[in-house]
Amino acid sequence: MNDFEYVDCHIHFHDPLKTDEQIKLIMLNEFPMLKSFLDNPNDNTKLLEMMDQVNCKRSWIINYESPRVMGYDLSTLDWVSNFCEDSDKRLIPVGGIHPGLHEDAHQIMRNYFESGLLMGLKVHGPHQLIYPNAYTGGLIAQEKLYQTMEELKIPVIFHTGTSIFPKARSKFGNPLVLEDILIDFPEMTVIMAHGGRPIWMREAEFLMSKFKNLYMDLAGIPPKLIQEYFPRFNRYADRCIFGSDFPSPGVPSSRENVDNVAKFPLPPNIIKKIVLENAETIIKSSGLYL
Numbered sequence: 001m002n003d004f005e006y007v008d009c010h011i012h013f014h015d016p017l018k019t020d021e022q023i024k025l026i027m028l029n030e031f032p033m034l035k036s037f038l039d040n041p042n043d044n045t046k047l048l049e050m051m052d053q054v055n056c057k058r059s060w061i062i063n064y065e066s067p068r069v070m071g072y073d074l075s076t077l078d079w080v081s082n083f084c085e086d087s088d089k090r091l092i093p094v095g096g097i098h099p100g101l102h103e104d105a106h107q108i109m110r111n112y113f114e115s116g117l118l119m120g121l122k123v124h125g126p127h128q129l130i131y132p133n134a135y136t137g138g139l140i141a142q143e144k145l146y147q148t149m150e151e152l153k154i155p156v157i158f159h160t161g162t163s164i165f166p167k168a169r170s171k172f173g174n175p176l177v178l179e180d181i182l183i184d185f186p187e188m189t190v191i192m193a194h195g196g197r198p199i200w201m202r203e204a205e206f207l208m209s210k211f212k213n214l215y216m217d218l219a220g221i222p223p224k225l226i227q228e229y230f231p232r233f234n235r236y237a238d239r240c241i242f243g244s245d246f247p248s249p250g251v252p253s254s255r256e257n258v259d260n261v262a263k264f265p266l267p268p269n270i271i272k273k274i275v276l277e278n279a280e281t282i283i284k285s286s287g288l289y290l
Contacts, residue, residue: 010243
């Protein structure tokens, strides 16, 4: 059933030379087909071929600095930018910086965005070992970073929920910390990744109900559990975005998941927003996507 195109707003490909060896073993054990990528890490053709096979119009490639947990240093931003080149803009580079490690984080990221090297910001508390609202406790570099993202109209994707990776600390993934950000930076495009799953879904649903400009991506959530996890899902489904979280442990193919999302008892125009239109609107809103 590949009869409609879609956007996958949440795919993870990282420079294997910078990835922690234990993390690589976990990924290979789950997805043996990734060996060809690990052997040819700068070649995006295999991914594009896979997208063609499943009629995936575009994929957002998520990267972020996480030296202690995942092994990624700041060079991952250049890597993802280069990886997404020559893809006819089918691969959207998303990168993240650790504001606790760079006082000038906002200027570093401004340079990436204004030069067109990146198109979105990723904040991953459990892997960066920092609260996304640490600016409320005095982390000025983080506050300046968010101010810059708001000014440039850059979409910011916040990981919410747990992480199974060995050195990750899931306490940094409680979605309620986004309440501060949504209040303090009301013009920033905020995407709440994973809906707080598997333990903070009620908190995530509260935020979706309170903030009408908040988006939620469905990455890593089994479609069959959406209605169970989020009883009021139909009320804000028009602000949800499809993502697969591939290649994360336990995640099947993006096509299988998007086909199941398309079966939700929702009007066709809402389904289209989830699987295609919301992602396209968001990534083009900054004016960087030309």
